[in-house]
Amino acid sequence: MEFIHYFGEVFAPANFLILVFGTIGGLLLGATPGLSPTMAVALLIPFTFQMDPAASLIMLGAVYTATVAGGAVSGILVNIPGAPANIATILDGHPMAKKGRATEALHYCFISSFIGGVIGVLLLIFFTPPLAELALRFGPAELFWIAIFGVTIIASIGGGSVVKGLIAGAVGLWLSTIGYNPVLGEERFVFTDHLAGGIHVIAALIGLFAIPEVLTLVGGAATSRSKVEYAELSTHSVWRSFAYNISRVKALTIGSVVGSFIGVIPGAGGQIAGLVAYDQTKKMSRDPSAFGKGEPDGVIAAESANNAMVGPSLVPLLTLGIPGSPTAAVLLGGLLINGLFPGPDLFTVHAKVTWTFIDSLLVGQLLMMIFGLMIARYSVFVTRVPKHTMAAAVIVLAVFGTYSVQNSVSDVMVMLVLGTLMYFASRIGFSAAPLVLGLILGQLTETNFLQGRMIAGDDAWGYFFAGPINKIVIVMCVLSVAYSVYSERGQIRRRRAQEAT
Amino acid sequence: MRIVFGRRLAVALLVVLVAGLLFKVSYFQENLEAYLFPAVVAATVLCLSLLSLAREAFDLCIDDFQPFPIGRQWPVIVIMIGGVLLIDTLGMYSTTFLVLLLVGYWYSPEEALRRRLVQSVSMAAGFSLAMYVLFSILLNVQVPRGFLI
Numbered sequence: 254m255e256f257i258h259y260f261g262e263v264f265a266p267a268n269f270l271i272l273v274f275g276t277i278g279g280l281l282l283g284a285t286p287g288l289s290p291t292m293a294v295a296l297l298i299p300f301t302f303q304m305d306p307a308a309s310l311i312m313l314g315a316v317y318t319a320t321v322a323g324g325a326v327s328g329i330l331v332n333i334p335g336a337p338a339n340i341a342t343i344l345d346g347h348p349m350a351k352k353g354r355a356t357e358a359l360h361y362c363f364i365s366s367f368i369g370g371v372i373g374v375l376l377l378i379f380f381t382p383p384l385a386e387l388a389l390r391f392g393p394a395e396l397f398w399i400a401i402f403g404v405t406i407i408a409s410i411g412g413g414s415v416v417k418g419l420i421a422g423a424v425g426l427w428l429s430t431i432g433y434n435p436v437l438g439e440e441r442f443v444f445t446d447h448l449a450g451g452i453h454v455i456a457a458l459i460g461l462f463a464i465p466e467v468l469t470l471v472g473g474a475a476t477s478r479s480k481v482e483y484a485e486l487s488t489h490s491v492w493r494s495f496a497y498n499i500s501r502v503k504a505l506t507i508g509s510v511v512g513s514f515i516g517v518i519p520g521a522g523g524q525i526a527g528l529v530a531y532d533q534t535k536k537m538s539r540d541p542s543a544f545g546k547g548e549p550d551g552v553i554a555a556e557s558a559n560n561a562m563v564g565p566s567l568v569p570l571l572t573l574g575i576p577g578s579p580t581a582a583v584l585l586g587g588l589l590i591n592g593l594f595p596g597p598d599l600f601t602v603h604a605k606v607t608w609t610f611i612d613s614l615l616v617g618q619l620l621m622m623i624f625g626l627m628i629a630r631y632s633v634f635v636t637r638v639p640k641h642t643m644a645a646a647v648i649v650l651a652v653f654g655t656y657s658v659q660n661s662v663s664d665v666m667v668m669l670v671l672g673t674l675m676y677f678a679s680r681i682g683f684s685a686a687p688l689v690l691g692l693i694l695g696q697l698t699e700t701n702f703l704q705g706r707m708i709a710g711d712d713a714w715g716y717f718f719a720g721p722i723n724k725i726v727i728v729m730c731v732l733s734v735a736y737s738v739y740s741e742r743g744q745i746r747r748r749r750a751q752e753a754t
Numbered sequence: 755m756r757i758v759f760g761r762r763l764a765v766a767l768l769v770v771l772v773a774g775l776l777f778k779v780s781y782f783q784e785n786l787e788a789y790l791f792p793a794v795v796a797a798t799v800l801c802l803s804l805l806s807l808a809r810e811a812f813d814l815c816i817d818d819f820q821p822f823p824i825g826r827q828w829p830v831i832v833i834m835i836g837g838v839l840l841i842d843t844l845g846m847y848s849t850t851f852l853v854l855l856l857v858g859y860w861y862s863p864e865e866a867l868r869r870r871l872v873q874s875v876s877m878a879a880g881f882s883l884a885m886y887v888l889f890s891i892l893l894n895v896q897v898p899r900g901f902l903i
Contacts, residue, residue: 303893413818416806420769423799427776430792439788442779464834471830471861472823641861642877645854648834649881653888656846657895665838673831681765682818699791745816 255600256378259608262307263616271308272613275315276620280628282316283323283335285638290320290336291580291686292462296647298455298587299654306591306603310610313587315617317580318563322366322621325556326629329358338559341527345544345551352547356487356629360494361549362556363625365505368498369557370618372509373516373564378611380517380565384572385597393705394717398726400698403575404691406518406733414682415737421683425691426698428452435696436703447663454586456655456664457671457692461685462583463651464672470644491626501553507534508554512561516578517568530558564614571595571607574697579686586693758817765819766803766810773803829860845900847882854878 262268282293294313301309324335329346342362349358391399404422431442432451443449498505511530534554535544544551562578569575574595576582585595591606593599599607655668675685709716717723773796780796783789809815837853844852858874889895 300893414806414815416802416809416815417818420773420799420802420806423795423802424776427780427792427795427799430795434788437785437788439785441789441792467830467834468822468827471857472826639863641858641863644830644861645857645877646881648830648857649850649854649885652837652850653846653885653895653897656897657889657893660896662838662841662898665841669834669838673834677822680820680822702791702794741815745814748816 255382255604256608256612259605260612262605262609263311263613268308268311268609268613271304271312272315272617273620273624275312276319276617277624277628279316279319280323280326280621280625283320284326285335285643289462289466290317290324290338291583292466292647293320294580294583294587295455295458295462296650296654298458298583298590299657301587302590302657306593307606307609309591310587310593310606311613311617313584314610314614315620317584318370318560318614318617319621319625321559321563321580322363322370322556322625325362325366325552326359329362329552330355338527338562339555341531341555341559342552344531344555345546345548346555348545348547349549349552353487354489354547356489357494358549358552359629360489360491360626361498361552363622363629364495364498365508365553365557366560366625367618367622368505369509369512369559369561370563370621371615373513373561374611374615374618375564376513376517377564377567377571377614380568381571381611382600384568385600388572388596390722391596393701393708394720395722395726397698397701397705397717398723398730399573399575400694400701402726402730402733403573403694404687404698405730406575413684415734415741417682418684418687418737419734421678421685422687422691425688425693426695427691428457428688429692429695430699435700436707447666449663452667452671452692453658453664454693455590455658456668458583458586458689459651459655460668460670460672461675461689462672463647464669465676465679465685467644467647467651468673468676470640470647473640497549498553501550503537504534504550504553505557507537508557509561511554512558513565515558516562516565526558526562527555530554560618567611567614571599574694576690579689582686582690582693586689589693758819759813761819762810762815762817763807766807770800770803770807773800776800830857833857833860841898843900846897847886848900850885851878851882854881 263272279290279293283290293316297313297316301312304312321336321338324339325342325346326335328334328339328343329350332343332347334340334343346358346362349355404426405419429452431448433440508530511533512526515526515529531544531551531554534550535541538544538548538550540548566576566578566581567584570581570585570588572595574585576585588595593603593606651668651672652665655665656662658664675683675688679685705716706713718727777793777796777800780789780792783793786793833853833856837849840849840852855874855878858877859870862870862874864870864873889897
């Protein structure tokens with residue numbers, strides 16, 4: 254029960270203030286269409302440099318939690334999900350809004366997010382320390398395979414083409430080698446002064462997530478405003494919403510269980526959690542035909558699932574360094590910047606920071622619900638911000654955020670070039686998440702690869718492919734790719750059948 | 755249909771070319787020991803890109819190409835690159851103002867030019883001021899100073 258011991262740290266004035274600001278800011282960022290939680294967390298990392306590690310992680314965790322919930326606001330009100338995790342929410346949330354029940358839908362969204370979120374964080378609290386203990390048994394070979402597993406799973410499960418996901422992950426690993434060899438110290442691929450010292454992870458994170466959003470926003474800037482249909486907000490008692498929400502035990506249970514389970518699977522993310530929970534709730538409903546027409550259970554299941562996913566997505570991140578979602582991959586960057594490396598040290602050497610962060614996630618769920626319910630009525634204004642204004646704001650934040658990392662204009666150039674290339678790559682089917690993960694895990698992978706070779710001497714093959722943990726992780730890598738290939742083939746068959754009809 | 759197939763093949767070929775380039779710069783080095791990991795990774799990228807090309811050639815995957823309205827996007831790309839090149843000369847805040855003004859003016863849906871200009875100047879001034887307060891006053895980040903501030 255170590256987490257109780259550090260609970261007071263969350264309520265230290267500075268930490269609590271950061272938690273409150275992070276939650277409110279996250280709700281507003283989440284409510285803004287086009288600003289994803291991943292991009293919000295990436296843009297915020299440079300702002301946390303001046304903070305101590307606990308405060309900085311509290312800020313990032315609060316924004317992560319609140320943006321996922323806040324994304325439902327634009328989904329319900331204007332039928333544009335604020336984040337991919339909220340796609341399932343709009344299926345019934347927007348029809349409810351069109352029927353004049355927008356306030357009620359927003360209430361269900363925040364109350365369900367709170368319930369699902371608390372269950373998810375409790376799982377994080379109880380599952381993380383024992384898993385971290387397991388990581389003690391890992392040597393360079395095991396750590397190398399774990400890093401490869403992280404890249405393969407986020408590359409293959411993220412949706413779209415598996416091969417393209419794996420290529421993106423491998424390109425991320427390659428990009429991480431620009432700069433110096435971590436063991437021999439030799440400079441590599443530095444063909445311009447701007448790349449001296451390599452590609453800074455934060456500059457890359459901001460560029461890869463923010464610049465494609467800017468280009469997407471300006472791509473549809475002038476035409477989209479007129480097409481958006483805004484729902485009117487009516488008055489509805491919070492207590493009535495609360496009582497009704499609590500009574501929907503089946504939808505809440507399905508959402509929380511599915512969300513927690515999917516959150517633990519590295520790479521799966523909130524989008525899958527929300528959609529699977531929605532689908533299961535619909536299938537188990539007495540009246541499945543009501544779904545899609547404004548059924549509150551659809552909102553409750555989807556929102557409890559996507560917030561239940563947040564806590565468990567940090568379990569593999571904090572123990573093994575494998576993020577459970579793209580946003581968790583960005584959080585990994587935040588951890589490493591603060592000198593915190595995933596594994597058992599987090600719960601021994603850095604116990605205070607780690608438990609304060611985890612406890613803040615629990616308190617953050619409550620704050621998210623309270624502020625969400627309070628500002629739901631006003632968040633509609635955020636959804637009306639013109640796209641070109643939002644794009645301009647993101648450009649400025651990205652440039653200032655990147656510059657402040659090392660006071661370097663070169664970082665800003667790298668950020669812009671990577672981001673612009675990523676936009677075009679995304680239009681031909683490549684995703685930013687595996688590339689970012691490859692970039693983050695690259696140095697860890699190479700260091701363990703080279704150390705393993707030194708330890709192994711002439712028998713490198715035997716060293717990397719022997720041992721039970723190595724074999725298990727290799728099998729997991731193969732299974733994750735095989736499963737993804739199998740599900741991609743299913744998708745292709747279904748799409749072709751649809752095209753044929 | 756043939757255009758889509760040709761486009762997919764062209765994309766896959768482009769990926770193979772880039773992968774080949776990565777492999778060339780990683781593998782053909784004097785001190786291969788220092789380049790061992792990037793060489794292994796580049797070889798993996800090359801194999802995967804060839805697999806992707808084969809899948810496209812045998813029509814084993816779906817078309818995931820999304821069009822990009824480059825006609826609407828090139829101005830912001832030019833403004834961003836121009837802005838970065840001007841940071842050292844004009845300073846961070848003047849450049850920020852200029853970039854915001856240009857983006858705001860160019861992409862504003864407002865048709866009346868004067869109103870459009872007033873809105874863009876207000877937005878640029880507001881954001882620049884907010885950035886100044888946030889970075890120079892609150893976070894104390896040293897940014898390049900040049901023209902005006």
